[in-house]
Amino acid sequence: MTLTEKLQDLRERSLLRRRRSVESACGPELVVDGRRLLAFASNDYLGLAADPALIDAAREGAGRYGVGAGASHLISGHYAPHQALEERLAAFVGMERALYFSTGFMANLGVVASLAGHNDAVFSDQLNHASLIDGIRLSGAEKYIYPHRDLAALEAMLSTCPAANKLVVSDAVFGMDGDLAPLPELLELCQRHDAHLVVDDAHGFGVQGPQGRGSLAKFGIASPRVVYIGTLGKAAGVSGAFAAGSDEVIEWLLQSARSYIFTTGAPPLLAHALLASLDLIERGDHRRAHLAQLIAQLRAGLKLKRWRLSDSATAIQPLIIGANEEALRIGAQLYESGLWIPVIRPPTVPEGTSRLRISLSAAHTPAQVERLVAALNELE
Numbered sequence: 001m002t003l004t005e006k007l008q009d010l011r012e013r014s015l016l017r018r019r020r021s022v023e024s025a026c027g028p029e030l031v032v033d034g035r036r037l038l039a040f041a042s043n044d045y046l047g048l049a050a051d052p053a054l055i056d057a058a059r060e061g062a063g064r065y066g067v068g069a070g071a072s073h074l075i076s077g078h079y080a081p082h083q084a085l086e087e088r089l090a091a092f093v094g095m096e097r098a099l100y101f102s103t104g105f106m107a108n109l110g111v112v113a114s115l116a117g118h119n120d121a122v123f124s125d126q127l128n129h130a131s132l133i134d135g136i137r138l139s140g141a142e143k144y145i146y147p148h149r150d151l152a153a154l155e156a157m158l159s160t161c162p163a164a165n166k167l168v169v170s171d172a173v174f175g176m177d178g179d180l181a182p183l184p185e186l187l188e189l190c191q192r193h194d195a196h197l198v199v200d201d202a203h204g205f206g207v208q209g210p211q212g213r214g215s216l217a218k219f220g221i222a223s224p225r226v227v228y229i230g231t232l233g234k235a236a237g238v239s240g241a242f243a244a245g246s247d248e249v250i251e252w253l254l255q256s257a258r259s260y261i262f263t264t265g266a267p268p269l270l271a272h273a274l275l276a277s278l279d280l281i282e283r284g285d286h287r288r289a290h291l292a293q294l295i296a297q298l299r300a301g302l303k304l305k306r307w308r309l310s311d312s313a314t315a316i317q318p319l320i321i322g323a324n325e326e327a328l329r330i331g332a333q334l335y336e337s338g339l340w341i342p343v344i345r346p347p348t349v350p351e352g353t354s355r356l357r358i359s360l361s362a363a364h365t366p367a368q369v370e371r372l373v374a375a376l377n378e379l380e
Ligand SMILES: *Cc1c(COP(=O)(O)O)cnc(C)c1O
Pocket: 102, 103, 104, 105, 106, 108, 129, 131, 171, 175, 200, 202, 203, 231, 232, 233, 240, 241
């Protein structure tokens, strides 16, 4: 197929994606084309992306360190705030050491491809994030995909796999469904089969567990077998990600992760802002409690007949509609009425499960959630 034909094919299957340019700061209300919209679209779960304290910290960081790192971390682009951030993050999630990456996508690519190679085996939940899947492809390891959250299937695969070096990788909170991985059971399987466990907590860091310390802390589990990945562009409200684990694992990542080594360090002003963000996360119980109330309000308020709400207790509350065209039509109707909820279609989600991905933030008010509930109940 030519590119023209490929694009036409996407168009015909209602799979062509488009972007909208936002003219205001990230928050519940966004200005697009001069119109004010109520959005349930971002992963800014704690409402920190435009917090005045973080804006001040970013300004202060820019004043001290300028706007660019100028080089990669291993040359001269590793700054004092990067170092301080790594130390704070490691202590916050209870690991020996952490490494700060420019994005979560790069962290996942780097971690998986560094910890697995040819002759190794990687076991991956069917609904894992694209960046983990690409990390596995890049690693050249044998790939075993187990059905979503299916521990028995994973155990069977682990038992029969001949590889000496095994890695199990899983999202902690699944981004398009909002449900949780069975982390204690996954860790137990990894212990039994001498495998490493890579936990991608992109949607859990900052929101799950005591003080937002993440999904491992929520379950009260810790092990030198675990490599924890948290991202910093979602609940933390800024940008970047980190891998945390044993001193040895992190040293190996620093020596070998190509997405860490061969890229310019993220602007140190971001690390400076992230240190302030960690303060807010740590002291953010009121934000997490408010978010939990909004989640309960949404779930109790929706009166569904044809559509199905995903079985989720997190801020990700997908409303599964089914066909691409219907999901797009509902999304467009909501948009017309001033509500912006992203429509997620294949290949991001399985065929026939196109959905409105409602995401809630501590910055939303109960009145805003009420407006969403009323609009959805009317369309259903
Ligand atoms: C968003 C996300 C990533 C990528 O993180 P970025 O910092 O946005 O690159 C990785 N894994 C999961 C599960 C995600 O949701």
